[in-house]
Amino acid sequence: MTTISTSTSAFYERSSMDIADLRARAEGMQADLSRGQRIARSSDDPVGASRLRQLSRADSMSQIDIANAAKATTNLQLTDAALGTFADYVTRIQELTTQAANGTMTDAERAGLGAEIAQIRGNMIQLANSRDVEGGALFGGQSAGDAYTTDAAGNAAYAGTGTAGDLPLGDGQNVTRGLTGSEFLSFPAGSASPDLLTALKTLSDALQAGGAAAQQAARDGLSALDQGLDQITTAQTVVGTRLAWVDLTTERRTSLTEMRSNEETTVGGTDIASTVARLQETMTVLEASQASFTKLASLSLFSLLN
Amino acid sequence: MASDLLSIGRSGAQAARIALDVTAQNIANASSDGYVRRSTRLQEVSSSGGIGSIGDVSLSGVRLEGVVRNADLFRQAEVRRTGADAARADAEVAGLENVQAAVEQSNVYNAMVGFEGSLQQLVGDPTSASLRANVIEAARTMVGTFNIAATALDSVGTGLRFEATDGVTQVNTLSGELARVNLRLARAADASSDQTALLDQRDSLLQQLSAFTDVATTINADSTVELRIGGAGGPLMVQGGSAGTLAMTTAGDGTITFAVSGLTAAPAPAALTGGALAGKAQALVKLADVHARLDGLADAMAGAVNTAQAAGITPANAAGQPLFAGGPPFTAASLALSLTDGAGIATAPAGAGANSRDAGNLNALRTALGNADPVGGMDALLFDVSGTVQGRTVTRDALRTIANGAQVSLQAQAGVDLDQEAVNLVRFQQAFQASGKVMQTAKDIFDTLLAIR
Numbered sequence: 001m002t003t004i005s006t007s008t009s010a011f012y013e014r015s016s017m018d019i020a021d022l023r024a025r026a027e028g029m030q031a032d033l034s035r036g037q038r039i040a041r042s043s044d045d046p047v048g049a050s051r052l053r054q055l056s057r058a059d060s061m062s063q064i065d066i067a068n069a070a071k072a073t074t075n076l077q078l079t080d081a082a083l084g085t086f087a088d089y090v091t092r093i094q095e096l097t098t099q100a101a102n103g104t105m106t107d108a109e110r111a112g113l114g115a116e117i118a119q120i121r122g123n124m125i126q127l128a129n130s131r132d133v134e135g136g137a138l139f140g141g142q143s144a145g146d147a148y149t150t151d152a153a154g155n156a157a158y159a160g161t162g163t164a165g166d167l168p169l170g171d172g173q174n175v176t177r178g179l180t181g182s183e184f185l186s187f188p189a190g191s192a193s194p195d196l197l198t199a200l201k202t203l204s205d206a207l208q209a210g211g212a213a214a215q216q217a218a219r220d221g222l223s224a225l226d227q228g229l230d231q232i233t234t235a236q237t238v239v240g241t242r243l244a245w246v247d248l249t250t251e252r253r254t255s256l257t258e259m260r261s262n263e264e265t266t267v268g269g270t271d272i273a274s275t276v277a278r279l280q281e282t283m284t285v286l287e288a289s290q291a292s293f294t295k296l297a298s299l300s301l302f303s304l305l306n
Numbered sequence: 307m308a309s310d311l312l313s314i315g316r317s318g319a320q321a322a323r324i325a326l327d328v329t330a331q332n333i334a335n336a337s338s339d340g341y342v343r344r345s346t347r348l349q350e351v352s353s354s355g356g357i358g359s360i361g362d363v364s365l366s367g368v369r370l371e372g373v374v375r376n377a378d379l380f381r382q383a384e385v386r387r388t389g390a391d392a393a394r395a396d397a398e399v400a401g402l403e404n405v406q407a408a409v410e411q412s413n414v415y416n417a418m419v420g421f422e423g424s425l426q427q428l429v430g431d432p433t434s435a436s437l438r439a440n441v442i443e444a445a446r447t448m449v450g451t452f453n454i455a456a457t458a459l460d461s462v463g464t465g466l467r468f469e470a471t472d473g474v475t476q477v478n479t480l481s482g483e484l485a486r487v488n489l490r491l492a493r494a495a496d497a498s499s500d501q502t503a504l505l506d507q508r509d510s511l512l513q514q515l516s517a518f519t520d521v522a523t524t525i526n527a528d529s530t531v532e533l534r535i536g537g538a539g540g541p542l543m544v545q546g547g548s549a550g551t552l553a554m555t556t557a558g559d560g561t562i563t564f565a566v567s568g569l570t571a572a573p574a575p576a577a578l579t580g581g582a583l584a585g586k587a588q589a590l591v592k593l594a595d596v597h598a599r600l601d602g603l604a605d606a607m608a609g610a611v612n613t614a615q616a617a618g619i620t621p622a623n624a625a626g627q628p629l630f631a632g633g634p635p636f637t638a639a640s641l642a643l644s645l646t647d648g649a650g651i652a653t654a655p656a657g658a659g660a661n662s663r664d665a666g667n668l669n670a671l672r673t674a675l676g677n678a679d680p681v682g683g684m685d686a687l688l689f690d691v692s693g694t695v696q697g698r699t700v701t702r703d704a705l706r707t708i709a710n711g712a713q714v715s716l717q718a719q720a721g722v723d724l725d726q727e728a729v730n731l732v733r734f735q736q737a738f739q740a741s742g743k744v745m746q747t748a749k750d751i752f753d754t755l756l757a758i759r
Binding site: 006007008009010012013014017041042043044045046047049050053054056057060061063064065067068071134136141142143144161165167168300301302305 | 343406410415419422427429431660662665681688693695710713717721722723725728729731732
């Protein structure tokens with residue numbers, strides 16, 4: 001006959017260990033549920049915790065990318081609006097120059113047109129020196145001061161840097177934050193004038209000087225104006241493309257953010273349905289073992305022997 | 307016929323009384339720690355017939371041969387061995403959890419990400435004073451968290467070493483006690499209740515010792531014990547009535563080693579593999595490793611930033627000054643903020659001119675940081691620590707289950723079963739009553755004989 005030897009203290013010890021274990025398990029699941037998070041410390045799931053850390057890092061970088069993208073969008077929109085105004089100005093000067101090229105014009109009338117052109121050119125210089133959202137020169141690249149400086153004679157010279165600089169949009173993508181003045185106002189090498197502002201100065205000076213050369217100057221000016229308008233509309237296209245690129249990366253970022261938050265929930269969130277079910281199961285077992293412990297513990301031979 | 311019915315009855319009653327006493331003792335000690343159930347061993351007293359009296363009946367009753375202690379040496383050794391393993395794993399996991407908390411809850415990782423983010427934000431507008439101030443504050447937070455992590459790790463180490471020192475004192479006290487028990491055991495009479503109590507004490511001391519260190523025991527014929535610590539090949543700790551002294555040495559990196567002196571000419575190094583002391587030593591080794599890696603990350607981060615700073619110019623067109631102080635080499639504890647004004651951040655490359663919005667040097671700094679990748683290194687460190695904790699926790703739980711099993715199995719064999727004792731009470735009470743009846747019968751017989759006229 002085999003006998004299972006057991007002693008009173010062994011019975012109590014075993015029961016208390018079992019019940020304490022069940023209790024600890026139930027409490028752990030309850031904590032998971034109330035936190036909504038499966039991972040309280042990294043050691044609960046080292047791989048998951050590391051993944052969550054990387055996701056939160058990507059998330060916080062993405063927040064900064066959003067701010068940068070918004071900044072780039074605003075600056076590019078400012079640039080776009082300014083370019084639109086530039087185009088309007090050039091169109092208006094084209095009208096005036098076409099009038100001036102007419103042989104029936106008197107010198108006085110031409111001088112008036114020249115004065116108006118000079119005035120519009122002044123506006124264009126001011127527009128070229130407008131500021132971006134950060135307070136820097138919108139068309140000055142990375143320089144701190146104005147994009148164009150004018151000397152006493154009224155000649156405008158570009159004072160900014162060669163490029164506008166890039167803004168990171170996240171995931172290694174960049175966008176050039178704007179245009180420099182020289183990128184859309186300067187004419188290619190070999191042209192009659194170095195840039196549009198110089199050509200306008202030549203034109204308005206000649207018209208105001210009057211004489212036989214004025215009409216010819218107006219005719220010459222028209223081709224320079226055509227070229228200037230071409231460059232401005234090309235620049236508008238470039239800016240529009242960059243805006244579209246920023247939009248594209250923003251869309252991509254949004255979908256990536258969604259993916260990340262999905263993954264965060266999958267990796268770190270508590271699966272409520274299954275946790276509740278397991279909790280219920282544990283509670284049932286715990287209740288049963290408590291009940292059976294009470295029954296067994298009250299069974300003593302001493303109470304039966306009289 | 308040399309039997310004496312009255313004395314046989316008396317011996318039976320006496321034996322039943324002793325058995326009842328032992329049963330009562332068992333019941334009283336049912337929940338005493340380290341108490342091993344006793345039982346009585348009874349022996350018949352009789353003599354065979356001598357010359358000329360072959361066939362004679364010579365019965366003299368019963369006598370107590372000894373009090374038996376129902377201890378199983380193997381199960382006791384198992385309890386000590388598994389208990390030492392579980393105590394080691396317990397101490398190691400507790401130490402490692404503290405290391406994990408020190409690194410994780412100091413939020414170094416988040417602060418590093420914050421600093422990285424502030425630099426990225428500055429690219430958007432390199433001359434903005436508020437964004438520059440933001441970088442300085444993020445750097446300040448990061449320096450603070452590095453310092454906190456270093457301090458927390460140091461205090462974890464101090465705590466572990468303090469506990470280990472206390473453990474060493476306990477081991478020495480228990481060993482001294484064991485040596486005294488050895489002395490008394492050598493003098494105690496065999497199978498006396500004095501000896502059984504001493505044996506209980508001996509086993510209980512051994513079990514307490516095994517919580518601190520792994521012990522190898524040799525039980526001698528006179529029940530005294532010879533004790534080695536750190537396994538069977540370890541140094542002798544208790545022999546006969548003399549005990550050695552365990553001492554702890556702390557190395558420069560905070561790790562600890564042990565040695566026993568007293569019983570050997572020179573202190574013998576003890577390589578502990580079980581018990582809380584071994585667990586603490588293992589946790590301290592991991593702590594030293596984590597601390598060194600944290601220092602390495604602080605050095606990589608501060609070194610990359612300072613080098614890049616030196617290559618650029620500030621908006622005031624001055625050469626960039628170091629952002630961090632306290633090195634090189636930088637450690638997590640020594641790291642400090644050197645620049646306190648955001649205007650000192652060298653965002654522009656050399657030659658860009660004053661107030662340049664060129665972020666060339668800032669981008670170079672970010673690239674250098676990206677290449678050194680201290681943030682990734684921090685993630686790897688956290689992963690390593692937490693992975694170690696998780697792995698050790700699994701081991702700890704397994705060892706604990708095994709130790710609990712061994713404990714319960716020893717209890718089941720050596721502990722008191724109240725039901726069995728209740729049965730024994732009834733049995734010996736009946737034996738006592740029966741012996742009384744024998745004496746009654748003897749008296750009746752005498753009365754019968756005396757009544758003959």
